[in-house]
Amino acid sequence: MKNLLVAQSGGPTAAINATVAGVVTAAMASAKVDGIWGAVNGIKGVLEERFVDLRKQIANTQDLDVLCQTPAAALGSCRFKLKNIQEDDSQFKEIIRIFRKHEISYFIYAGGNDSMDTVDKLSAYCKEQGITDIKVMGAPKTIDNDLVGTDHCPGFGSAAKYIGTTFAELERDCHVYDTKAVTIVEVMGRNAGWLTAASALARNNGGSGPNLIYLCEPAFSIEGFLKDVKKELKEHDSVLVAISEGIKDAAGSYISEQVQSGAVDTFGHSYIAGSARVLEDVVRKEIGCKVRSIELNLMQRCASHIASAVDIQESRMLGMTACQMALEGESGLMAAVERVSNDPYEVRFVGIPVSQVSNQEKKVPRDFINEEGNDVTDKMMAYLNPLIQGEAPVIYENGIPKHVSLY
């Protein structure tokens, strides 16, 4: 008896379930796999033996389609880092005991940096202990697109498509009045500006898109920002600004913390507003025109109703790749996308040692950002464009997309 276990971890995306669908698809197609199990709430659920039978939960190919269009981990998630083996290997012993008890030979873990750390430690432990009949594989996931070793991450393309579309719609919305107004839109990303860059996709069909785009990589200066906004206001009635949640000054301090250090609410709490809200106040005080801030908030990571077809299909392929490679005897790898060319868009699905991936961050290269630090370059657009192509099909019922929870 050889069973397969799949689990999900980290923050939600619109594409993480397509990876599970890919794992299940490859497992269903294999004669080597008996039970196909899901762990609820990631590695935490493994330790608690909270398993669901995915052969029952996903009974046919239509169930796979509904799974692919369901946002956020259908198996639940966790934020849970395994201890260092050198210090305490009890968690690893326990996981292996549980795997043995349930005859689990293949474990696929989809997630971001922390999850790849889990895959790294667990596969290293198996190697160290001479355990060769349990294969541990990773599949990438993060809207932040900050995992190294893969050209891009599942979930990012769909978030980028949502962001590009939303900026195009906001541009129309903000354009209707002939009075001076500034709209500042905050996009997720504490340390990597990939998602904020996606706002430029709003220009794809002739729209002017955001007038200014500030990623979190270059140092942000409030003086420079005000100068840029004033210049744009001279030329346009409506000025649309995209900024990363994590914009920082030259010393590396978050702009939000720096500016509002004195703000307290009625309870005496320090009022931690987002970077857009902080800049809204700066514009109101220093320029005095109509100004509004918007946070794209959770919607940018869970808007599966406008998922990128390329993203969902690649996410599924990465799940299949992780499963397939495990079935072929690999362990300690993360499935990854290698971009062969941009035009035509051509990729290969590969496995890379997960030790090269975990605990690192892929930031936006400097030449993807313009010299002034207030827009992106053609290199960024060439990188982004293939990832948002096509609209993933959505099954609606009663006017609302269908979703599934697996537990």
Next chain:
Amino acid sequence: MKNLLVAQSGGPTAAINATVAGVVTAAMASAKVDGIWGAVNGIKGVLEERFVDLRKQIANTQDLDVLCQTPAAALGSCRFKLKNIQEDDSQFKEIIRIFRKHEISYFIYAGGNDSMDTVDKLSAYCKEQGITDIKVMGAPKTIDNDLVGTDHCPGFGSAAKYIGTTFAELERDCHVYDTKAVTIVEVMGRNAGWLTAASALARNNGGSGPNLIYLCEPAFSIEGFLKDVKKELKEHDSVLVAISEGIKDAAGSYISEQVQSGAVDTFGHSYIAGSARVLEDVVRKEIGCKVRSIELNLMQRCASHIASAVDIQESRMLGMTACQMALEGESGLMAAVERVSNDPYEVRFVGIPVSQVSNQEKKVPRDFINEEGNDVTDKMMAYLNPLIQGEAPVIYENGIPKHVSLY
């Protein structure tokens, strides 16, 4: 020579351009109409004679389709109230002079309360002055759904579909962790809770939807809210709350203003946060669990990529109705939807005297809200459901929906 002029006014919606498309469609089909003109920035643009030739801007039926999927007024908007005729009729004289100069016999104005006030005053002025060869008609528009005289307003159904879908996605997103957390989502609506009620549509396909829904009509009590949230937290890990922007206490004061009267930012400004943000702080202080607030902000009114097919088609029909009735000699009416039955959904398009519409607000009836004031009833669901059916087709290019600006 008989020309037709169409203009748009008030806040953006995803469906307001379908009304213009309907006006243009009916005008194109008529032998009575020579020029088809659009005024830029509403009645303000009429006074400034800022006209565009819509026969050139909308050259074929495909252009009409792209117009229908473009959010926010493609002709621009304004917030401009005409003076009272009794006090000063100079604006009315000027409008008639401009209409005569451009041989405009039909004027169709799409908008909300203020726009219907304009239609009312202008048509009354014509009647008073014995001007019978200029017909003035209104077409409804508002995501707030607060216009009287029509069963519902174009723009509302699409916003409701976006809100229902987004709550379904947020529910998935918030459900992934097994820790106690409260998510409070603020929906537009200062005086009418229709949009907030649409959050319940997230339950249409088996999802649990928001645990609590507070519209702005019943008096809101922070004590009652905390009691409700605590009860839900006993039963669920993740508690999702929908609240109207305009929740008020029993004395009619906005909760946001009341709670945060002492809050100042670093500039010494009073910090005007939304109602969700205010309740976020209340939950953090009084309950102490993880809590987050989200504003659906402008996205809920301009997300035309997920427009309701029923809404867009009805919006187009209302534009056609307004135009057709003007061509048939009517004036001073607003095109409206009369609901004949819910199941099957059956409507008639009618014209009602605009004087019955302007300067009034349609609030949510008490029996559409449950007794406790923290959810909606089956009556509300029966009202809402037909309005979000079907997905309006969207033409994408380069991964992003196509939009058009007419000026």
